Amino acid sequence: MLALRVIPCLDVDEGRVVKGVRFENLRVAGDPVELARRYYEQGADEIAFLDVGASWKSRRILLDVLRAVAREVFVPLTAGGGLRTVGDVRDLLRAGADRASIGTAAVERPALIGEASRAFGAQAVVLSVDARRNGASWTVMSHGGRTPVARDAVAWAVEGERLGAGEILLNAIDRDGTGLGYDLELLRRVVRAVRVPVIASGGAGTPGDMARAALVGGADAVLVASLLHFGRETVGGIKSELRRKGVCVR
Amino acid sequence: MIGVVDYGAGNLGSVRNALDRAGLPSRPVATPEDLPGLSGLILPGVGSFGPAAAALDASGMTEGLRAWALSGRPLLGICLGLQLLFERSEEGEAGRPGLGLFAGRVVRLDGPRAVHIGWNRVRVVGPGPLAPPDEEPDWFYFVHGYVVRPDEEAIVAAVADYGCVFAAVVGRRNVWGVQFHPEKSGPAGLAVLRAWGASCSR
Numbered sequence: 473m474l475a476l477r478v479i480p481c482l483d484v485d486e487g488r489v490v491k492g493v494r495f496e497n498l499r500v501a502g503d504p505v506e507l508a509r510r511y512y513e514q515g516a517d518e519i520a521f522l523d524v525g526a527s528w529k530s531r532r533i534l535l536d537v538l539r540a541v542a543r544e545v546f547v548p549l550t551a552g553g554g555l556r557t558v559g560d561v562r563d564l565l566r567a568g569a570d571r572a573s574i575g576t577a578a579v580e581r582p583a584l585i586g587e588a589s590r591a592f593g594a595q596a597v598v599l600s601v602d603a604r605r606n607g608a609s610w611t612v613m614s615h616g617g618r619t620p621v622a623r624d625a626v627a628w629a630v631e632g633e634r635l636g637a638g639e640i641l642l643n644a645i646d647r648d649g650t651g652l653g654y655d656l657e658l659l660r661r662v663v664r665a666v667r668v669p670v671i672a673s674g675g676a677g678t679p680g681d682m683a684r685a686a687l688v689g690g691a692d693a694v695l696v697a698s699l700l701h702f703g704r705e706t707v708g709g710i711k712s713e714l715r716r717k718g719v720c721v722r
Numbered sequence: 723m724i725g726v727v728d729y730g731a732g733n734l735g736s737v738r739n740a741l742d743r744a745g746l747p748s749r750p751v752a753t754p755e756d757l758p759g760l761s762g763l764i765l766p767g768v769g770s771f772g773p774a775a776a777a778l779d780a781s782g783m784t785e786g787l788r789a790w791a792l793s794g795r796p797l798l799g800i801c802l803g804l805q806l807l808f809e810r811s812e813e814g815e816a817g818r819p820g821l822g823l824f825a826g827r828v829v830r831l832d833g834p835r836a837v838h839i840g841w842n843r844v845r846v847v848g849p850g851p852l853a854p855p856d857e858e859p860d861w862f863y864f865v866h867g868y869v870v871r872p873d874e875e876a877i878v879a880a881v882a883d884y885g886c887v888f889a890a891v892v893g894r895r896n897v898w899g900v901q902f903h904p905e906k907s908g909p910a911g912l913a914v915l916r917a918w919g920a921s922c923s924r
Contacts, residue, residue, distance in 0.1 A: 477840055548863060
């Protein structure tokens with residue numbers, strides 16, 4: 473029986489953790505190395521870093537952050553944000569990441585998924601799908617949620633798995649930073665459509681939302697950001713609550 | 723000083739970071755010439771069996787590792803490194819042999835998903851570098867699509883369950899292997915490395 477993975481997600485911009493609502497109105501939440509250490513000590517099962525700075529300088533700083541974190545945090549590390557080439561993925565893995573999350577570049581050039589998967593193994597490649605609800609379906613968004621892409625989010629997840637992604641990071645943009653709960657309908661559709669693990673992201677407002685993502689949505693892992701950064705919850709507190717609700721956690 | 727075998731594909735950095743934290747100084751080992759002066763050897767692993775076995779052959783480390791183990795010195799295989807201790811694998815290039823330190827083979831994991839990724843409980847069934855069996859089973863982090871199938875049940879020290887029960891720790895005397903990643907398993911993983919490290923200095 474696998475435990476539901478609780479994954480704190482750090483959006484990093486030039487060395488600072490930031491968090492907004494639906495990718496806008498960013499607030500500074502702290503130092504990434506410091507926060508990663510704190511969440512590790514609280515029992516995080518994995519830690520995700522997303523470079524939202526999208527500049528050369530911001531990427532360099534992210535690599536330094538990963539090197540520092542890898543020396544004192546002994547759980548898997550996922551990192552991404554603006555990765556365009558196999559070389560970019562290699563840099564992250566060498567700096568200490570175990571997995572690279574690829575979003576916009578995969579939309580623009582799907583072959584990148586296969587190239588990275590062949591070079592480092594499927595377990596090292598996470599396809600990040602930013603999805604925006606559009607009536608009864610979901611549209612893939614690129615460039616940090618700003619640009620709609622003519623692709624259905626569920627179909628894109630399936631395609632990503634076929635191309636070699638070992639995991640799907642599914643972000644419901646409409647819910648990001650809102651605390652309204654994960655988009656369970658989107659989650660269920662994707663979980664049913666793929667055989668690789670699915671990480672639910674966007675909208676965690678309470679541990680109950682995470683329990684529903686696991687028990688109703690079928691998520692293998694949940695990403696959580698605002699709820700932790702702004703001090704309302706600890707990883708340990710979330711896990712006790714999940715356990716009480718019948719979710720298997722470490 | 724612990725040696726960590728570098729065959730190009732491994733997660734050398736993560737293992738060395740964890741050894742540091744466990745208080746065990748380490749250095750990379752690329753060829754048999756790097757072996758003198760070491761008290762223990764770790765064969766890490768991320769990747770697939772065929773290319774890894776080929777890389778060990780090319781660097782002379784297949785023979786180096788065999789000689790090391792047969793002379794009674796401590797060896798720990800991690801994940802793919804555990805699988806490489808066995809005779810052969812179903813994965814990739816059919817027929818390329820492993821180190822053959824244990825009799826048996828590596829087969830596809832028959833679980834609910836093709837790859838077992840995540841934290842799972844490990845149940846101790848015999849003596850080894852893990853917590854004593856009277857304690858609550860600990861959680862460890864796994865990423866693998868294949869499992870070892872030893873010919874001899876007696877070398878299995880701990881098991882995990884992912885749709886099927888499989889060997890999570892195997893070993894005998896100086897040669898051990900773990901299917902999980904102790905370097906990514908938080909405090910429980912560091913404790914395994916520490917316990918193994920202590921056995922190296924004895």
